[in-house]
Ligand SMILES: Nc1ncnc2c1ncn2[C@@H]1O[C@H](COP(=O)(O)OP(=O)(O)OP(=O)(O)O)[C@@H](O)[C@H]1O
């Protein structure tokens with residue numbers, strides 16, 4: 081993409097209303113635009129990152145055996161009356177009346193609707209296990225939307241729902257999501273820790289929140305430090321195999337959010353030098369809730385013994401739009417964002433130090449074409465800005481690599497390659513650059 085033809089409305093000034101670095105950087109980089117409190121338009125750069133995160137989530141859900149669908153944002157109130165949540169959900173639910181005076185709502189979550197879909201088609205244990213997911217916008221009329229897309233009112237969520245005949249099978253489904261989450265976040269360049277979370281009236285131990293550790297997180301978290309260096313299951317992990325040891329390996333070490341934290345246990349279980357208490361950003365949650373919706377909504381399946389039982393379920397959310405901000409919180413410096421390669425909006429920044437100069441233009445055009453052909457997405461700064469301003473903008477935007485082309489280097493047949501994260505610079509020939517980045 082040529083910068084001269086693109087749309088990145090950079091802000092020169094630091095927006096005054098921002099409290100956390102990710103919000104500030106997203107506005108400065110022209111990634112998002114607030115349209116109403118907690119409601120954002122996604123501008124090209126932001127939208128590209130959002131889609132890359134979404135795609136990683138999708139690939140890991142598919143790998144774990146989940147099946148993608150798309151449910152609507154608008155729902156009828158009737159289903160929520162069946163589950164008794166219509167009144168219980170309170171003012172966070174955005175309620176809408178259509179021209180026929182029918183009550184609709186903008187979905188804050190989809191347990192009811194997916195249960196309705198399930199019960200319409202699935203009658204036998206032979207169709208199980210089943211996990212249906214979608215990646216769709218949600219609306220929650222949060223009391224205090226803040227921190228940009230971190231806590232929006234409209235936000236993009238991946239939500240999956242598992243269906244099983246009994247609790248043992250439901251646990252296996254839960255474990256599949258647990259492992260899929262570890263993999264998805266790891267692929268985004270994040271270190272996440274699954275924390276024991278409140279299961280409310282359901283009880284049991286099957287709920288985890290996945291947290292990115294960052295000072296700006298909204299939750300207080302307590303953990304054993306070794307959880308930060310645990311190996312993440314590889315892509316060839318067998319999702320039909322026994323995943324319990326992977327879950328147990330982590331669960332054996334203390335990790336809890338303040339809601340369920342037990343200081344005495346923390347001190348008893350974790351040696352002092354391994355104790356860590358910090359802030360966390362919740363980027364996902366997995367939850368087993370049994371027959372909470374299937375029983376009142378009569379989503380029954382016939383077991384091998386011929387008896388009908390309410391199906392056992394869990395739900396599994398990932399905050400896709402929140403992740404954009406969480407990744408920035410975890411990866412930036414004073415100059416701007418440092419995108420992990422798998423989620424970066426472009427792979428390479430190509431900086432022409434002297435646009436209009438025939439040699440520099442020709443060298444850039446050639447590199448641009450070859451890098452794109454080699455499978456890289458390139459953001460080519462072909463504008464007439466000063467070099468200093470170009471460097472500052474590209475550092476701010478934070479693409480993983482910068483290729484700098486100027487008349488002085490070209491005389492020696494060289495261009496400069498800079499790694500945004502390490503800051504390290506190298507001089508290479510154009511051919512070497514193309515080889516370096518060839519996929
Ligand atoms: N207002 C929001 N803005 C952006 N992302 C959100 C918001 N609310 C929830 N999410 C994301 O969706 C995921 C699944 O939703 P879930 O119902 O578990 O949220 P939650 O526990 O109510 O979140 P929180 O405690 O942060 O309000 C969360 O883990 C989070 O990453």
Ligand SMILES: [Mg+2]
Nearest residue numbers: 289362364365
């Ligand atoms: Mg949650």
